Amino acid sequence: MSDKLARTEMAIDALVTQVQTMVSESGDETSFDAREWLLDWLERPLPALGGQRPTELLSSKDGPEVLSTLLAQSRGGVFS
Numbered sequence: 405m406s407d408k409l410a411r412t413e414m415a416i417d418a419l420v421t422q423v424q425t426m427v428s429e430s431g432d433e434t435s436f437d438a439r440e441w442l443l444d445w446l447e448r449p450l451p452a453l454g455g456q457r458p459t460e461l462l463s464s465k466d467g468p469e470v471l472s473t474l475l476a477q478s479r480g481g482v483f484s
Contacts, residue, residue, distance in 0.1 A: 408463050415468035416442065422472055426479050450474075 424438040446459040452474055453461070461467030 411468075412462045415462050415471075416446075418468065419471060419475065422475055426475070430479075452477075 420439045420442050423442050424433070427433045427436050427438060446462070447457055449455045449457050453470075458471050458474070461470055
């Protein structure tokens with residue numbers, strides 16, 4: 405496995421864990437699949453990213469941190 409692919413997989417795993425934690429802390433997580441939700445979210449163009457899809461940032465140096473911050477902001481309703 406290439407370093408880039410390994411970094412991408414690690415980033416996805418970390419983001420899945422973050423989403424699962426957010427859902428768990430927010431209430432009922434029954435039948436919620438964090439990985440499925442995240443993989444769908446990664447493919448959707450987001451205004452907060454200037455119309456880019458989150459997946460485009462995954463393998464960049466700061467991309468996973470940017471996505472993690474965006475997810476955390478979405479929890480609080482902050483989308484700047």
